[in-house]
Amino acid sequence: MIKPDWHHIDTLLLDMDGVLLDLAYDNWFWHQFFPVAFARHHRLSQDDANRQVQRLMEDNWGTLEWYSLDFWQRITGVDVVALKEQTRDRIAFRPQAQQFLAQLSSLGKRVLLTTNAHPETLRIKLETTGIDRYFDQLVSSADYGAAKEEQAFWQQLEQRQGVDAQRCFFLDDSLTVLDSARQFGVGHLYSIRQPDSARPPRAHTDPFPCVDNLLELLPWAMPCELTSGYGLPGFSKHGGSRKKPLPTDKSRLMGKDPSPADWQKWGSGLTSPGVTPPFACPFCK
Numbered sequence: 001m002i003k004p005d006w007h008h009i010d011t012l013l014l015d016m017d018g019v020l021l022d023l024a025y026d027n028w029f030w031h032q033f034f035p036v037a038f039a040r041h042h043r044l045s046q047d048d049a050n051r052q053v054q055r056l057m058e059d060n061w062g063t064l065e066w067y068s069l070d071f072w073q074r075i076t077g078v079d080v081v082a083l084k085e086q087t088r089d090r091i092a093f094r095p096q097a098q099q100f101l102a103q104l105s106s107l108g109k110r111v112l113l114t115t116n117a118h119p120e121t122l123r124i125k126l127e128t129t130g131i132d133r134y135f136d137q138l139v140s141s142a143d144y145g146a147a148k149e150e151q152a153f154w155q156q157l158e159q160r161q162g163v164d165a166q167r168c169f170f171l172d173d174s175l176t177v178l179d180s181a182r183q184f185g186v187g188h189l190y191s192i193r194q195p196d197s198a199r200p201p202r203a204h205t206d207p208f209p210c211v212d213n214l215l216e217l218l219p220w221a222m223p224c225e226l227t228s229g230y231g232l233p234g235f236s237k238h239g240g241s242r243k244k245p246l247p248t249d250k251s252r253l254m255g256k257d258p259s260p261a262d263w264q265k266w267g268s269g270l271t272s273p274g275v276t277p278p279f280a281c282p283f284c285k
């Protein structure tokens with residue numbers, strides 16, 4: 001994966017579900033848990049309920065309604081918010097997402113959450129994960145009256161947040177959403193290879209580059225930190241403290257991709273005597 005051109009980026013726009021949080025929860029909720037609740041509520045056979053829910057989803061896919069709990073509550077009669085509250089313990093971060101978020105402030109850029117999640121869904125997820133503390137601003141498409149799939153969302157984002165689309169980095173698992181962002185002129189677009197941990201990774205996300213481990217996006221991430229979720233500054237996976245500091249001189253790093261020689265120089269200070277790394281990192285032998 002080619003790292004983002006951070007030198008030409010002012011603002012990070014990050015999707016939530018499937019990027020920072022595991023989409024396994026949402027897919028399980030809507031494709032398994034909700035149809036059962038719908039069948040029970042209307043005393044339908046499970047097959048009938050599955051068909052009806054599937055049709056409703058297909059008819060409304062990609063619209064703001066599709067993401068609205070009010071809409072689903074209205075047309076199905078099921079208390080969707082209560083169901084979300086009941087199942088909130090299944091909400092989880094994607095691997096490395098927390099480590100990635102914790103380091104974002106070091107980039108010195110504005111960080112916005114841009115989500116299609118309905119405000120009630122967003123509230124439950126924020127309460128459960130505390131993810132809001134990593135952002136300068138939270139933007140829900142419901143506030144703009146247009147989903148990210150629509151150009152109206154991007155027009156309003158530009159106007160209300162004062163962002164320069166060309167200098168935005170946007171990370172989203174939906175290719176339809178990324179396509180909409182590209183159409184508007186968002187400059188730096190990336191997708192996620194495996195948004196849902198319960199489903200296989202995608203073969204590709206063409207035409208958009210994709211990332212597995214979010215830490216790979218950071219300009220100072222080292223190879224030895226990309227394998228097992230380690231990546232917090234000052235923490236060495238080799239059991240000892242760093243003999244050399246992380247390359248935290250951002251002015252030195254920003255705007256250039258570290259060369260293999262750089263990695264070697266920084267990585268060589270991480271080895272602790274007598275500790276065998278559990279993987280083969282070429283720079284940590």
Ligand SMILES: [Mg+2]
Nearest residue numbers: 015017018173
């Ligand atoms: Mg998403």
